[in-house]
Amino acid sequence: MKSFVALAALAASAFAQRIQIGVPANLAEIQPGSNITVEVDRPNSLTGSTEVALAIGLFPCGGVKGATSCSSMDVxxxxxNVVYNGPYNPQYATDAPSKPPHQNFSVTVPSTFQSGQVSLGVAHFSLVGAGQSPLYEFVNVTLVVP
Known part of the structure; x- marks a missing residue:
């Protein structure tokens, strides 16, 4: 029974550390060659964590043979296309105190992207808890090139 409680506590602390893509919204339109802001939120938690790294990529789903949308394949x-790879240091915004800790990244949409859906993916790596257990996660949203 004690091991079940410990496992449940570990799972809860890991879940509390999960990131979210705050901006852009799912199915937002983007233009090839333009700069977009990607806001990566990390809701606050009582469990301590150390941020290690973040990578942001854009994957044109229509560029895969037989795929017509991001939902027709596993993304x-x-x-x-990795458009950011480096440190992640989420902070509260003084002008928006209701927002969770987050960091904004300005990234460039490759000019070669054609009309269709694009997966915006964020890979996140951190160390969680007193034992500094490694946590890797991946989240994504679908964007549209008109």
Missing amino acids: SQVLG
Whole structure:
């Protein structure tokens, strides 16, 4: 029984550390060659964590043979064109105190992207808890090139 409680506590602390893509919204339109802001939120938690790194990628789903949309293929671990790779240091915004700790990244949409859906993926790596357990996660949203 004690091991079950410990496992449940570990799972809860890991879940509390999960990131979210705050901006852009799912199915937002983007233009090839333009700069977009990607806001990566990390809700606050009582469990301590150390941020290690973040990678952001854009993957054109229509560029895969037979695929017509991101939902017709597995994009749950695909970064595609890496547009950011480096440190992640989420902070509260003084002008928006209701927002969770977050960091904004300005990234460039490759000019070669054609009309269709694009997966915006974020890979996140951190160390969680007193034992500094490694936590890797991947989140994504689908964007549209008109």
